Amino acid sequence: MSKEHDQGMSVIVKTITRLTVGLIMLYGIYILSHGHVSPGGGFAGGVIIALSFVHLMLAYGKDVALQKLPKGATSFFESMGAIIFLGIALLGFTGGYFFLNFIGKGEPFHLFSAGIIPLANIAISLKVGAGLFAIFVALVLLKYDTDDQEKTK
Amino acid sequence: MSEVYILLIFMIMGAIIAIEVKDLLSSVVAVGAVGLALSMTFLILKAPDVAITQLVVELLALIILIRATLKRDLPFSTSGRWYLNTIITFAFIAVFIVVGILSFRDLPEFGYPMMRVASTYLKEGLQQTGATNLVASVILDYRAFDTLGEATILFTAVIGVLAVVRRVGRKKVDEEIDDEE
Amino acid sequence: MSVYLLCFILFSLGIYCILRKRNIIKIIVGVIIAEYAVNLFFVLVAYRYEGRSPIYSPDQQIVNMVDALPQAVVLTAIVIGLATTALLVALAIRIYEKYGTFDITKIRELQG
Numbered sequence: 001m002s003k004e005h006d007q008g009m010s011v012i013v014k015t016i017t018r019l020t021v022g023l024i025m026l027y028g029i030y031i032l033s034h035g036h037v038s039p040g041g042g043f044a045g046g047v048i049i050a051l052s053f054v055h056l057m058l059a060y061g062k063d064v065a066l067q068k069l070p071k072g073a074t075s076f077f078e079s080m081g082a083i084i085f086l087g088i089a090l091l092g093f094t095g096g097y098f099f100l101n102f103i104g105k106g107e108p109f110h111l112f113s114a115g116i117i118p119l120a121n122i123a124i125s126l127k128v129g130a131g132l133f134a135i136f137v138a139l140v141l142l143k144y145d146t147d148d149q150e151k152t153k
Numbered sequence: 154m155s156e157v158y159i160l161l162i163f164m165i166m167g168a169i170i171a172i173e174v175k176d177l178l179s180s181v182v183a184v185g186a187v188g189l190a191l192s193m194t195f196l197i198l199k200a201p202d203v204a205i206t207q208l209v210v211e212l213l214a215l216i217i218l219i220r221a222t223l224k225r226d227l228p229f230s231t232s233g234r235w236y237l238n239t240i241i242t243f244a245f246i247a248v249f250i251v252v253g254i255l256s257f258r259d260l261p262e263f264g265y266p267m268m269r270v271a272s273t274y275l276k277e278g279l280q281q282t283g284a285t286n287l288v289a290s291v292i293l294d295y296r297a298f299d300t301l302g303e304a305t306i307l308f309t310a311v312i313g314v315l316a317v318v319r320r321v322g323r324k325k326v327d328e329e330i331d332d333e334e
Numbered sequence: 335m336s337v338y339l340l341c342f343i344l345f346s347l348g349i350y351c352i353l354r355k356r357n358i359i360k361i362i363v364g365v366i367i368a369e370y371a372v373n374l375f376f377v378l379v380a381y382r383y384e385g386r387s388p389i390y391s392p393d394q395q396i397v398n399m400v401d402a403l404p405q406a407v408v409l410t411a412i413v414i415g416l417a418t419t420a421l422l423v424a425l426a427i428r429i430y431e432k433y434g435t436f437d438i439t440k441i442r443e444l445q446g
Binding site for chain 1: 201202205206209210212213216217220221279282283284285286288289290292293294297300301304307308310311314315318
């Protein structure tokens with residue numbers, strides 16, 4: 001029990017985090033996937049998914065959070081988001097020009113409609129979410145190194 | 154539109170508090186209050202996409218700012234040449250505001266925008282793209298190049314932060330000094 | 335027109351904070367406030383009298399919507415502002431590590 005309690009916050013915060021982190025990520029996926037029907041879209045959904053991981057890191061300390069999403073996986077997801085977005089853009093060449101909306105339109109107000117817009121939303125959210133989480137991890141690790149150096153001096 | 158006026162005055166008061174308070178944590182909390190009022194203003198001005206994005210992005214910016222500056226505020230005092238600097242700054246800002254007021258006459262009146270390009274997007278958006286959220290259809294179908302540029306900017310920012318934070322050079326300097334001794 | 339004037343006052347408060355403060359964290363707060371003012375100005379220009387948000391609804395006929403183009407531009411600009419703020423904070427932490435202070439006048443004195 002002492003190993004769990006020297007990092008992160010108190011027991012109340014850890015219990016509430018365990019209950020709500022999954023709901024925050026589910027809410028982010030909902031806002032992301034309904035981006036072409038209701039307000040929201042790729043940017044807000046990606047940032048909410050990154051916020052769920054940041055919540056985990058703030059409540060439990062950096063070791064538990066980096067075990068759930070290691071640094072190599074974060075950089076992989078960010079690069080994958082950029083490559084998928086560029087791939088969708090280049091596939092527009094099959095129809096005529098760059099960024100052409102080549103998938104069928106479908107009916108409005110359905111989830112599978114509006115061509116490439118839902119796929120582009122997913123790619124953008126991967127990039128934004130993974131990028132912002134990488135920035136947060138880098139700044140937190142830098143602060144831990146600085147505090148350790150100050151303590152050993 | 155009196156709600157917009159009330160929220161704007163609240164934002165100005167919050168900004169003055171954020172600038173003048175000596176304690177760093179209090180000024181960061183005041184910036185958070187300004188951002189929350191801004192999100193409510195966006196909702197009143199009928200822009201729900203922008204309101205959701207502003208709320209969550211401001212939350213992340215506050216977390217990064219507080220996490221980086223905790224336990225590190227230092228007291229400091231202002232040195233000489235204070236009067237001259239303040240007078241020059243106020244003169245500059247006064248000139249700025251006067252020129253801004255003169256240029257407001259060319260803007261269309263508040264509430265009657267001239268929508269030359271956007272009227273096409275609003276009329277034919279549903280039929281040409283099939284998306285019922287017209288703002289999403291603008292950023293991902295009509296103006297998708299700008300979104301590609303924004304993805305590049307985010308990538309560059311992540312590379313920049315990781316390059317500033319790295320520690321490769323320092324260890325080599327320490328090792329060389331130990332070898333010489 | 336006075337709405338634009340209040341927005342302009344908010345922007346010039348941010349500029350005053352960038353110019354006159356000595357603590358790096360206060361300068362970052364000034365940059366954030368100036369960005370908020372610019373985004374607000376864009377959405378203010380786009381407002382239409384008695385308009386509705388640019389999203390269709392399945393059971394109503396909507397004839398007048400607010401301008402959708404500046405809202406798309408502001409959506410991107412908000413996320414770019416966050417990236418700029420994160421880079422500024424990383425630089426501020428690095429400066430604190432090397433010089434031991436956040437005061438910008440003392441950074442000039444300690445050379446090397």
